[in-house]
Amino acid sequence: MPVATFCLVAVDCPEPRRLAEFYRGLLGGEVKAYSDDWYDLFAPDGTRLAFQRAPGLRPPDWPRADDNSQQLHLDLRVTDVEAAEREALALGARPLDTDDDGGRREFRVYADPAGHPFCFVYGS
Structure with missing residues (x-):
């Protein structure tokens, strides 16, 4: 028996509202702001993606996985x-x-x- 159920994927980014709107454009759904630093996207299929502010985010180098992996x-x-x-x-x-x-x-x-x-x- 599992000890947990899936809730969401949280994505670090420098501009959470902008990234939430980007994924809303791809997936549909509704964006809700909980603060200037955290936005949720509730997709029509029930999936929830969260976007949290990370001002110093260094984007991954795709496809290299050495010093700056994809992370996800x-x-x-x-x-x-x-x-x-x-x-x-x-x-x-x-x-x-x-x-x-x-x-x-x-x-x-x-x-x-x-x-x-x-x-x-x-x-x-």
């Missing part, structure tokens, strides 16, 4: 990767690895506005 990344399932990519870029994402012409056809990697990597997972 989010996988987001999409049905239309081209449309999802256009929307993500318009919201402020930047591509890290979108080369799926070399045989890999399951995911593309981006950085959110704070520099955290996330993947669009697609296909079967």
Whole structure:
């Protein structure tokens, strides 16, 4: 029997409101502010992401995992990767690895506005 249940993922970032709005643009849902330093995104599927202020955040260097590891990344399932990519870029994402012409056809990697990597997972 488990001793806990999943509650949320908290993401460090220099601008929590901005990052919460970025992920609201990708996932939908409602953003709630608890303070200037903490915002929650309640996604339509029940997932809760929190964004907490970390002024000195040093974004990870993707894909290197030596002195500045990824720390975490989010996988987001999409049905239309081209449309999802256009929307993500318009919201402020930047591509890290979108080369799926070399045989890999399951995911593309981006950085959110704070520099955290996330993947669009697609296909079967």
